[in-house]
Amino acid sequence: MNFALILFVLLVATGLLWLVDHFISRKRRQPGTPNPWWVEYGASFFPVILVVFFLRSFLVEPYKIPSGSMVPTLHVGDFILVNKYTYGIRLPVINKKVIELNAPQRGDVMVFRYPVNPSLDYIKRVVGLPGDKIAYFNKQLMINGKPVPLDKDQPYLGAGLFYTPRYQEQLGAVKHSILLDRETEAPILPITRFPHIENCHYNANGVECVVPPGHYFMMGDNRDNSQDSRYWGFVPDENIVGRAFFIWFNFSDLKRIGSFK
Known part of the structure; x- marks a missing residue:
């Protein structure tokens, strides 16, 4: 499995978690309630992975x-x-x-x-x-x-x-x-x-x-x-x-x- 595919799988997985949190879970949480673990370690990484995926796929890619x-x-x-x-x-x-x-x-x-x-x-x-x-x-x-x-x-x-x-x-x-x-x-x-x-x-x-x-x-x-x-x-x-x-x-x-x- 190459890095591009791994990054794509992570993008899809964290994107799904972000959608669930943004449209469902967040509305049900009481104010002041800490974010669940899957938000802290999953959905919160989605914007970062999205930017990295876009840059690497369409603009520039590092290579050694x-x-x-x-x-x-x-x-x-x-x-x-x-x-x-x-x-x-x-x-x-x-x-x-x-x-x-x-x-x-x-x-x-x-x-x-x-x-x-x-x-x-x-x-x-x-x-x-x-x-x-x-x-x-x-x-x-x-x-x-x-x-x-x-x-x-x-x-x-x-x-x-x-x-x-x-x-x-x-x-x-x-x-x-x-x-x-x-x-x-x-x-x-x-x-x-x-x-x-x-x-x-x-x-x-x-x-x-x-x-x-x-x-x-x-x-x-x-x-x-x-x-x-x-x-x-x-x-x-x-x-x-x-x-x-x-x-x-x-x-x-x-x-x-x-x-x-």
Whole structure:
């Protein structure tokens, strides 16, 4: 049972208690009589849960970065905010879109339900849009036949006190940093037979995919240490949670608080 469902159940339960108290029980109580326990510990929480449910479902949702797949943009332990309405208004719990707004753009950092296990939330960067041909051969990203240029940047000093080559990459209107070690070799192989796998072709040098309609191709900024669409396929629109846009806390480094690209 996920948190959204738990919150919804609490909202319904406390809402029913609030209605009973407001329209029935309160009228029968004598003036000065203490509130019964179910009012103190149930109905009184309804307004708070209602506000939290509304904010989390339709405006912003907090999320904690669990892995290093988005380094150097996002670090393990970053607490971020996710905009829930950028890509359309969705019904809570079932995540069904009811109002169309903006579509994801290349370069967006997006939170989504992991297609292999939808109970898990993942965060990656949007690389491929519906209809795009994405190729990743010999660690060179190509979109619709055009190589994505990389500008050499200062090496990145990781938590283990070792340096990793860093580059500046331009995806759409977004310029951001990625980590990429061209000296290492690692095969790219699918970890599961994902939907639309027939749109992808794997060989010893990498993978090439055509993004199907209503789907997106996602990659981590830590290119050599990210399990992403290269391995488990495309993210369908119905799995989208929202666009990540702000770091609101990090216990290890308060300087990280702020917006990011």
